[in-house]
Amino acid sequence: MDLLWFLCWRVAPLILLSPCGLWCMLVHITNEQPVHVIPGSRLDLKARIKMDPREEISMVTWEREPETGFDPVTLATCSGGSLKCAGTRPNVYANTEMREATLQINGYGRADSGEYSVTVTDRTGANSTARCIVREYEAVHHVSVSVNVSHSTLVCGEAWGTDPRFSWLHETAVVTQKVGRVSRDGTTLFVTMRPICGHFTCVVSNKLGHGSAAYAATPCESEGRGMTAAVVCLVLLLLLCGGVLAFLLWRRHKHSNRRERLEESL
Incomplete structure (x- = not known):
């Protein structure tokens, strides 16, 4: 008890004498x-x-x-x-x-x-x-894409822009799970598609504009074959329609000629 009173008498003056x-x-x-x-x-x-x-x-x-x-x-x-x-x-x-x-x-x-x-x-x-x-507030500057082939990753970098936001495109579409997975901060794309093909683009943007950089892998063969097959099918369909139309016109013309000859003979 004496110690408590002693501390109170010691601390109270310090509090009162303090600036605030x-x-x-x-x-x-x-x-x-x-x-x-x-x-x-x-x-x-x-x-x-x-x-x-x-x-x-x-x-x-x-x-x-x-x-x-x-x-x-x-x-x-x-x-x-x-x-x-x-x-x-x-x-x-x-x-x-x-x-x-x-x-x-x-x-x-x-x-x-x-x-x-x-x-x-x-x-x-x-x-x-x-x-x-x-x-x-700085605009986006010097966007670049680096490749780690062994780990199938693409890393996007930007020099000194303020509050940069990253997004990825494969060809002209937003990257889906079929193509790969994007890291939480958006800077890294983990490519899961096999084989790795096509154009990959990193877009960095903020309030003052945007910049982009691309990485071109080998062309996707499946896409090329699909386009070629579509063109061939379209050409064949047009030829078939043209042939049927020409046959119908020829047949109509032939029947009209026979009818005119029968009328003349009668």
Whole structure:
């Protein structure tokens, strides 16, 4: 019991003397990271502030610095009793209300990429900071297909596009189970058809477009024979129909001539 009282008397002053007591102000950015923005579009960042009802916010500051961590730039500040916000550039807007801070940049460009931070300061001078990475949304570049003949696999690769999505075609149709199985991420095609033949195409796409690469195996003989047989059957059918039509016309003409001769003789 004496030990418990001793600990209480020791810990209580530390809690009271701490900058935020038992209630510490916290801020975090709700955007999923990293944030990718299409050039020319709008960047929207949102942060939520968690604090004790007795605390008050005195300032909110938005900054950006390169991912290397040098030369931070202030983008916007919100201060005063009503937390009025002012951006440092015409296309930068900020707002703070209902324990939520937002930053908006119109006409996003490559120079706007980097590490963004929002710092919230209360009346006592204590502050909390949250950070997130913002990068430019890149188009698909340099699609390629590599072949592992021993394992009957085709692997599709892409250089640096943002959020690439992979799909496979055999000839001009989507790959089915008869042809092979596609991995969960879509990058690998496990070919199960035997023998491996025809054209395989990997298509990589995202919000800015798509690219493709192909692998050509030996031509599928069954398809060639089927096409040839179809053409031959069509030609024979046309010849047969033409022959029947010609025979009917000849027979009709012959009977008409015989009827005319009988009439003349009578």
